[in-house]
Amino acid sequence: MQSYQEMSKEELLQEKAGLEEAYRKYANSGLKLDMSRGKPSAEQLDLSMGMMDVLNSDSDLSCEDGTDCRNYGVLDGIQEAKVLLGDMIECHPDNIIIFGNSSLNIMFDTISRSMTHGVMGSTPWCKLDRVKFLCPVPGYDRHFSMTEYFGIEMINVPMLPTGPDMDMVEDLASRDEAIKGIWCVPKYSNPQGITYSDETVRRFARLRPAAKDFRIYWDNAYGVHHLYDIDQDNLVEILAECKRAGNPDMVYKFCSTSKISFPGSGVAAIAASANNLVEIKKQMQMATIGHDKVNQLRHVRFFKDIYGLTEHMRKHAAILRPKFELILNTFDRELKGRDIGTWIAPKGGYFIAFEALEGCAKAIVAKAKKAGVTMTPAGAPYPYGKDPKDSTIRIAPTYPTLEDLEIATDVLVLCVKLVSIEKILEGK
């Protein structure tokens, strides 16, 4: 396909006229499509409806050690749930605490605790003049808004195809004691779908941060969210790697079943070293008598074990694969060779990131919105909502039906082309 960059002004104007006509047709057809959030579709949720049947009024709601899951107690989760989630995130059950329904909430509590109580004996962050976090970008908007809420300064670190720029991470973390953490979505990252390379994970584990209370916030949100059965990304397990590197306490690993069973009614967990878990439990003991054990039991009885969970994830993949492929095929067909943006074909996760020409993302998202297609706001994947190049567009293909997605992608592609042509014309 011919590069727009190499077209003459006349060729571009002609191309633009054709695209505008197509755009107008969509704009006048009263579309209302949403590709903004990483929500599972109703079809995916249907996969877990059997979970509503595994417990009934005749069930014995005791867990394997005899605990009555209906009553108070068991602060850190029932053993069989720890085993299931341990298998899921490749950690020993003893290194796991099961929480409520939201891993985001665990992250929030973790930051909040560090603010008021410090980290394993360090000065509470609220007593410090400055606290900073490294933020690989583009990244997950809710990480950044949470960090901002606590008045923590955010430093952008560019994402490379191998993960965060580790030269920069090593350099900054080793020099600045105010840097207390880094946000990571290490597998099928939000929004680019990048999995950190083995080297990246090993370099993470070998960090020598200036701050003793520096922690890696390892949000393993898409650990089992593959699109393919064989062609999967592999991620080196960070807890074990940190232990091997003599840094056992340096990482918190977060996960949940939000995009496995039901978002909002799943089970979330943290994995960390024994030292970290002691501190976390001290906080938990003050905050709750225990999380929802019946729901933990419901998950274990439904999935049974990691094989059951893996089979379940294959069903999710079967629904998601065509959606991802639809978008990627459309991009290949319509945008490849045009020199107006780049993208990565992810092998899992919930997003595709389109990297537009500099200064075009906002305009593209706005133009799509005008035609009735809602995208994640441009800038959202960056701290403070500010994309320095105004170029990243996050695409969430999971929620719409395949039919809606086809239209939404067509509209998006039209908007990318139109805004890019305008941008190129400015320079001619």
Next chain:
Amino acid sequence: MQSYQEMSKEELLQEKAGLEEAYRKYANSGLKLDMSRGKPSAEQLDLSMGMMDVLNSDSDLSCEDGTDCRNYGVLDGIQEAKVLLGDMIECHPDNIIIFGNSSLNIMFDTISRSMTHGVMGSTPWCKLDRVKFLCPVPGYDRHFSMTEYFGIEMINVPMLPTGPDMDMVEDLASRDEAIKGIWCVPKYSNPQGITYSDETVRRFARLRPAAKDFRIYWDNAYGVHHLYDIDQDNLVEILAECKRAGNPDMVYKFCSTSKISFPGSGVAAIAASANNLVEIKKQMQMATIGHDKVNQLRHVRFFKDIYGLTEHMRKHAAILRPKFELILNTFDRELKGRDIGTWIAPKGGYFIAFEALEGCAKAIVAKAKKAGVTMTPAGAPYPYGKDPKDSTIRIAPTYPTLEDLEIATDVLVLCVKLVSIEKILEGK
């Protein structure tokens, strides 16, 4: 019955010998009974087993406004859950936010937020030299341990039969800007079973605290936990009363279904003014995408409405009433007129408090423990675990079977008598 205080040394020694023999029999019989925590019994939990049937794989998990409860979203709870809990705590649904499974967790988040972000624009408490809370005593141990965890200084306020000593509350709150809150269990209080009088609630609503960010932490844990159907305590609704008194923002009201459905798998909520809710939602928005809506729906479909919930509470009462009456009858029979302690017969809640002779509580609890009966540690119902008079014993009658409770109560009464006699003999 003859007062021990009036008995001669010889009479006391003779009485003691008989009691010791009875005690030895129990001590040698290998008892293992627990009256330490306010847990529902298995029989009570069975009342809610039907909740496991109301949702199944054929159910429509949409709530009344059409929201798919299985997916992300709805930060503050589904409307029908707000209506049900609103009816339960006599508040408008618009003043309610539904949380996860634990009201304790909401309280923790509330204090934590005040530490890091202040209260409606006030200085974050972590930036202040001193923060103090008023603590009506005896009270709920978990309130106090949470307060201690955040380094907040606790000031004891004596409980009267009408609630906290309001002269003292008014005086302290109006004079000291460091006093930011007061813990209240206003109905069937933990552990005495006292319901605040109308005058007490009205005086609360009319407080003029020195601190603008002073809040009443109104833990309405036992709002519908009556033992009798007609002979119930009534509590003036605090939110409405605060509004009438021109103090609409001064109170946070907490509740949950922990002792209605399943502890740990229930639904908790906060009720507060619109201004407070705005601030709470700001924090929530950072911490979670939403709580467990499926469980909210499960509760609504099971209880249907406040009538259903009231009928359900009658069933709890039918199980609990004989347990409370057993203890109270035993106390009446064995301790009345002995002048070795006082107690209140509560009309609801989860506890009975026995007020022993000064300096006797620890010894009584230890003696019961030796005979195989575990009570709540003496001192627990006081800040820092320190009962200044060493006299309060918290009795939790709900968990043991009636048979076990009978034995445990006999042992407790024996221990009260023995320790009291020793105490009296010391003075002779």
